Amino acid sequence: MLVEKLKEALHEEDRLAALYGAMKRGRDQRAEALEEFEDFNGFRNEIKAIKDRSISNLDQLLEEFSIQARKKGTQVFMAQTADQANDYVLSILKRIGGHLVAKSKSLTSEEIELNRPLEAAGYSVVETDLGERIIQLAKEKPFHLVFPAIHKTTQEVSDIFSQESRIPVNSDLKEIMEYVRTALRDVFLSADIGVSGANIGIAESGTVVVETNEGNGRLVASIPKVHVVIMGMEKIVSTFEEALALIRGHAVSATGQRTTTYVSFITGRTPLGSDSNRELHFIILDNGRKRMMEDGRFTEALSCIRCGACMNICAPYSVSGGHVFGHIYPGPIGIPWTANIHGLDKAKFAHLCFSCGLCKEICPAEIDIPRMISKVKEMDVQAEGQLLVNRVLEKYETMAPFASYIAPVWNWVMHRETVRTLMEKVAGIDRTRALPQFKRQRFSKWYRNKRQGYTSDTSKVVLFVDFFGEYIEPEVPIALVELLASANVDVILPPQKTSGYPFVAYGDLRKAEEIARLNVTLLYPYAKQGQDIISIEPTATYSLKYSYPDLLDRSHESLAVASRTFEASEYIRKLVQQQQILFQNKLHGKVAFHISCHERALTSSKHTIELLKGIGLQVDIRETGMCCGMAGTFGLKTGPLGAGLSAAIGKPLFELYKEQRQDYISSESGVCKLQLQQGTGLEVIHPLKLLRKAIVL
DSSP states (O other): OHHHHHHHHHTOHHHHHHHHHHHHHHHHHHHHHHTTOSOHHHHHHHHHHHHHHHHHTHHHHHHHHHHHHHHTTOEEEEESSHHHHHHHHHHHHHHHTOOEEEEOOOHHHHHTTTHHHHHHTTOEEEEOSHHHHHHHHHTOOOSSSSOTTTTOOHHHHHHHHHHHHTSOOOSOHHHHHHHHHHHHHHHHHHOSEEEEOOSEEETTTTEEEEEESSSHHHHHHHSSSEEEEEEEGGGEESOHHHHHHHHHHHHHHHHSOSSOSEEEEEOSOOOBTTBOOOEEEEEEEOTTHHHHHHSTTTGGGGGOOOOOHHHHTOHHHHHHOTTTSBSSSBHHHHHHHHHHHTOGGGOGGGGGOOOOOHHHHHOTTOOOHHHHHHHHHHHHHHHHOOOHHHHHHTTHHHHHHHHHHTHHHHHHHTTOHHHHHHHHHHHOBOTTSOOOOOOSSOHHHHHHHHGGGGOOSSEEEEEEOHHIIIIIOTHHHHHHHHHHHTTTEEEEOOOOOOOOHHHHHTTOHHHHHHHHHHHHHHHHHHHHTTOOEEESSHHHHHIIIIIHHHHTTTOHHHHHHHHTEEEHHHHHHHHHHTTSSOOOSOOOSEEEEEOOHHHHTTTTTHHHHHHHHHTTOEEEEOOOSSOOSOTTTGGGBOSIIIIIHHHHHHHHHHHHHHSSOOSEEEESOHHHHHHHHHHHSOOEEOHHHHHHHTOOO
């Protein structure tokens, strides 16, 4: 089902172009807004601290919020399930004899599918926010957390409203908006109940905060006799000051605004004219949240402030959209939410995730979304079993020594069309994708034979090589050894496995933990002695610094290894600044540079870029802001859920490299190199090889 939906989505080019453009605008506007912050990282830390503190004290905050709200005349109902929440709304409608329900933006009401039981009981429900109204009339689910109808063109919208009104509505945006305003005016004025969500609840006063950009939330909250607020219990914080910080975080991360256009604080219910019997109801929803809070694997998901930033940077989402990459909650954060709220069977879209980690980097609450997604994948693998193609790709390190030993024969065989066709049919490895070319002389073999020419008693550094440096392009770690040798720095190569990150990406966390434990055990003695550990491949560095501590419960040994781990470029730059490495040969020309996903969580290649500039090159960073699409071994898999998705994601990036001239294309990632070379037809060179050209041994 997932594969079929994805296959269909990949062919909707106009829709994908609209989605891609909207996501880019969201990222660009956010980037502009961040320039106004003196310390955005400090602000993120504040948001995280507020949410962590609130979740830790949730029971106390719920009690205080309920007490304060009831003091203001608000009726508070604690709903354990979606059915209880829906039944409560139905009971109000039956009691007051109402018929028309006006709703304003509430993803929580989508979560409990409130419209369905209300309409089944004969009540009329009208979504009043433009995006939600479009989705309601189209009989679809939201496409995006913040922009539910982001995938619809103006022509499609005009057709939807023309069908509703039974008169033509022009596709001109002004005419569409005029029609919507006119159509909704009577709804606002005659609704019996207004239903809205809430972005925040404030415990100290029993207040809810409702943020909208259209103002409909205020009309829904103020005009009907009864206002019902449906809010997840995780939205409650302690004070107004904490709420104000979250309000700013919502706007900046969601749309790049300073604040949302309409921010309403609702405390109690005031009379309207002579009507003093107006009601305010707060439905505080559990629906699995307490279970998530108690389950350490998913507690962090409750810190989500629903800004949608993770969706704006998610490459698989950009070419699949929320109806494929989502259930009711779409996008990266939608994976742990869906698994816990709507069931693991609804969270199959977890397997669209590359584990690139960018959603964590952009999240204003610093939620470790990738870790939770890996947990969901693990749960699914345990329930359903691992896909054959994933099991094959996970064997990469087992077959690598043999492939390297017979490299010329292996590479020749892997180019045969009959072999590739057989591999595709039997193992699921796409026959059109370029495979890594193995080298007969592995780096470790070169190291044993040649190292004596580069040793020194003055300084030593430990090298973590990983797969590409060991088997595919040993010239890269050789260039590093020679760069270090020019500074009289000796390289130590201890026994080691490759990083094992594919196991994380495919949800085999037990195997990932085994490799993490082994590598940490092998590297810890050096870290304990104060030796620096340097790594070439960004994913390997990311694993040593971030993934291994998470996999090993932040053990002392894993944290020690993480604290002593550095990027190779960072280490080299330090030696350059100390004038231990001298670049005598200046290079000339422009290098088009690609920053890999995991590198963004490290230093965004700032050391590499400065080093390349230092040897005379003009550096042009060419990015889409998202993953290149290769995603490790993911892009080697056949079908839409593999090579098809990878190629679609990479297409905009390839165009950036094709449309401008450069003397070099460079990236620090081996798998990004594969993707860029195949997608552009141009050669990609590792920056360490460029730096090696600039020294004289």
